[in-house]
Amino acid sequence: MMKGWMSKFKAIFALIVLALVLSGCGKPFLSALQPKGEGAEMIYDLMILSIVIMLFVFVVVMVIYTIVIIKYRQKKDDPDFIPKQTEGSHALETLWTVIPIILLLILAVPTVQYTFALADTSPEINEEGEEQDSLWINITGAQYWWHFEYDGLEVSTSQELYIPTDRRVYLSMSSQDVIHSFWVPAIDGKMDVNPTGNTNEMTLLAKEEGVYWGKCAELCGPSHSIMDFKVIAVSPGEFEQWVKDMQGVTGEETPESATAQEGQQLFADNCMTCHAVGSSPNKIGPNLTNFGDRLKIAGVVDYNKENLIEWIQTKGKEMKPGNHMQDAPYNLKDEEAEKIAEYLMGLSPSDITPESAEDSVYKDSDLSSLFPEEEAEGEGEQSQDGESEEGSDGEGSSEDGAEDENSDEENNEE
Numbered sequence: 001m002m003k004g005w006m007s008k009f010k011a012i013f014a015l016i017v018l019a020l021v022l023s024g025c026g027k028p029f030l031s032a033l034q035p036k037g038e039g040a041e042m043i044y045d046l047m048i049l050s051i052v053i054m055l056f057v058f059v060v061v062m063v064i065y066t067i068v069i070i071k072y073r074q075k076k077d078d079p080d081f082i083p084k085q086t087e088g089s090h091a092l093e094t095l096w097t098v099i100p101i102i103l104l105l106i107l108a109v110p111t112v113q114y115t116f117a118l119a120d121t122s123p124e125i126n127e128e129g130e131e132q133d134s135l136w137i138n139i140t141g142a143q144y145w146w147h148f149e150y151d152g153l154e155v156s157t158s159q160e161l162y163i164p165t166d167r168r169v170y171l172s173m174s175s176q177d178v179i180h181s182f183w184v185p186a187i188d189g190k191m192d193v194n195p196t197g198n199t200n201e202m203t204l205l206a207k208e209e210g211v212y213w214g215k216c217a218e219l220c221g222p223s224h225s226i227m228d229f230k231v232i233a234v235s236p237g238e239f240e241q242w243v244k245d246m247q248g249v250t251g252e253e254t255p256e257s258a259t260a261q262e263g264q265q266l267f268a269d270n271c272m273t274c275h276a277v278g279s280s281p282n283k284i285g286p287n288l289t290n291f292g293d294r295l296k297i298a299g300v301v302d303y304n305k306e307n308l309i310e311w312i313q314t315k316g317k318e319m320k321p322g323n324h325m326q327d328a329p330y331n332l333k334d335e336e337a338e339k340i341a342e343y344l345m346g347l348s349p350s351d352i353t354p355e356s357a358e359d360s361v362y363k364d365s366d367l368s369s370l371f372p373e374e375e376a377e378g379e380g381e382q383s384q385d386g387e388s389e390e391g392s393d394g395e396g397s398s399e400d401g402a403e404d405e406n407s408d409e410e411n412n413e414e
């Protein structure tokens with residue numbers, strides 16, 4: 001008796017913990033449940049539709065179940081009473097065959113429709129019936145980073161993908177090593193990238209400016225879980241400006257400070273076999289044309305000079321286990337690494353940066369809450385973050401502002 005109670009209590013306790021942990025999910029910049037893009041909206045609609053249908057079935061079954069249990073339980077005054085048996089009833093058999101078919105049809109029609117719509121990468125047609133020019137971006141996945149090459153524009157970058165809002169961009173995608181999967185939950189569904197030579201295509205359409213977090217969604221090696229990237233959606237005008245600024249970069253530009261100039265030389269001597277500054281085809285390592293604007297180093301590490309020097313000196317061994325920068329043969333003194341860091345952090349050819357995504361759903365507090373261990377606390381911390389998260393749309397900014405230095409950015413958000 002006692003034991004039965006204990007296990008029930010344990011089960012309930014486990015459910016409560018699970019609910020608390022899961023309530024930490026659903027950051028606006030990384031949530032399929034707060035869609036900000038065309039594809040994500042369609043997927044969200046389908047989710048809601050199937051949940052509604054499931055709830056309907058659940059409620060009907062539970063109601064009938066309850067009625068039957070109460071109505072047909074053994075009667076005290078007539079314990080041998082057997083209700084009328086319905087086995088083989090034509091009417092009932094037909095009913096419970098037809099209803100599921102109808103429910104499945106209600107689900108299937110929009111699902112098939114949306115599936116085809118999402119797979120459609122033909123050019124957009126304007127009101128006059130003319131084909132619009134499509135903006136194609138060639139995307140290459142690699143362990144553990146992403147390369148982006150704007151087709152026909154002579155613009156390349158890595159890790160952070162700039163796109164205009166309210167315009168469908170077309171992605172042509174492949175991998176240079178193993179299978180990865182490109183996933184920006186708030187904007188669209190996933191797409192695998194393959195190393196075997198076949199390219200996959202999809203479109204992205206962001207409806208709101210913002211910095212959206214992307215994840216590799218296919219197990220690809222020891223650092224798969226931190227193969228993060230961003231999509232930065234800016235207004236069409238800002239995007240045009242960004243492209244112009246990026247087009248001008250050759251990598252030959254002389255930086256202002258003497259330290260950075262030395263850094264540039266050291267970079268050319270030690271790093272250019274794998275990296276590039278300026279438009280270049282995909283190389284072994286990320287394109288660093290606008291590295292000065294990055295939100296994170298290598299997609300996950302906090303962006304500051306100390307971390308950058310550490311990244312260069314350790315070749316990311318601990319920060320991103322198994323990454324291929326470890327094949328680099330160079331051996332630098334700390335002050336040389338610092339000079340290179342100075343040079344790299346100055347690479348900012350455009351005024352269009354992540355901050356330009358004005359109504360940004362990105363807030364630094366949100367991002368750090370993804371890594372609660374850095375804040376030195378466990379589960380309780382996580383659910384707390386979930387709360388401040390919800391509050392931050394309206395009333396939360398003073399509370400958040402007290403916690404981190406980035407309150408400026410948060411105020412922008414209104």
Ligand code: HEC
Binds near residue numbers: 271298325344
């Ligand atoms: C053997 C090729 C190779 C060499 C040489 C190399 N790197 Fe890398 N580097 C990589 C790869 C691969 C990555 C991507 C790591 C990841 O994210 O998994 C990378 C990532 C980086 C990043 C992060 C980029 C980003 O977009 O966030 C920086 C910064 C960097 N390297 C700096 C340097 C510097 C400075 C040197 C020279 C001192 C150098 N690398 C030499 C291969 C190389």
Ligand SMILES: [Cu+2]
Binds near residue numbers: 216
């Ligand atoms: Cu991957």
